[in-house]
Amino acid sequence: MQAVVLISGVLGGIGQAVAEQFVRGGWQVFGIDRDGAALAARQAGGQLAGYHAADLRQVGTTQDVVAAALATLGRLDALVNCAGVWREGPAETFSEEDFDLVLDVNLKASFxxxxxxxxxxxDTRGAIVNLSSDAGRQGNRNAAVYCASKGAVTLMTKALALDLAPSGVRCNSISPGDVATPMLSFQAERYGNGDPAGYLQDLLAKYPQGESATFIQPEEVAELAFFLCQPAARSITGADLAIDRGISAGH
Known part of the structure; x- marks a missing residue:
């Protein structure tokens, strides 16, 4: 029987790359995102074995999603939480609406x-992989709420790893730096003060590679997520693995 992975945020840049990696590895993918038509198209194209369109900010919805995956594919061997949002801005002007959105999507839904x-x-002695961020390891300017959400994801993952170890379930997090995804483009367009290219260049300037720095590719994150769900990673649990070109190495 094929192994089954449940992926949240499967239509996003990282989520899509993770799904493709698991399909190449012979797994069945059950995808979660909000756009039902896009999910149906992915299933028709053979990229998903099943899907559920859902807003994961409601606790009952998370339970419905897992029930749908089990009803469709019969088992669950891994969960990869890729759903996430970015909002930034100084604390004194940060809205309650954006605060709730960031915490609800990045932390509450994952938990x-x-x-x-x-x-x-x-039942399957499976694995959980939660997408955190370099912003969960270090403070980033104008991103206090995002940093709080991702720092919480990292420590939540470690705590769950301890809780689940006796039952053979492994739980790890991945903390990427800036990944070349639609979310990064959104950041640049929304917060670049009319100069998205300049915003992106400022991000790259912080990396230790200097002028040769490039953004991380979603496929790099996907390969690591896939590895963490394999038997070869059976001794890895409670880890937070950076894939960030070394940007957090000095913190």
Missing amino acids: FLCAAAIPALR
């Missing part, structure tokens, strides 16, 4: 999707 998936993952 309750993990919680809903744990019983099925215990």
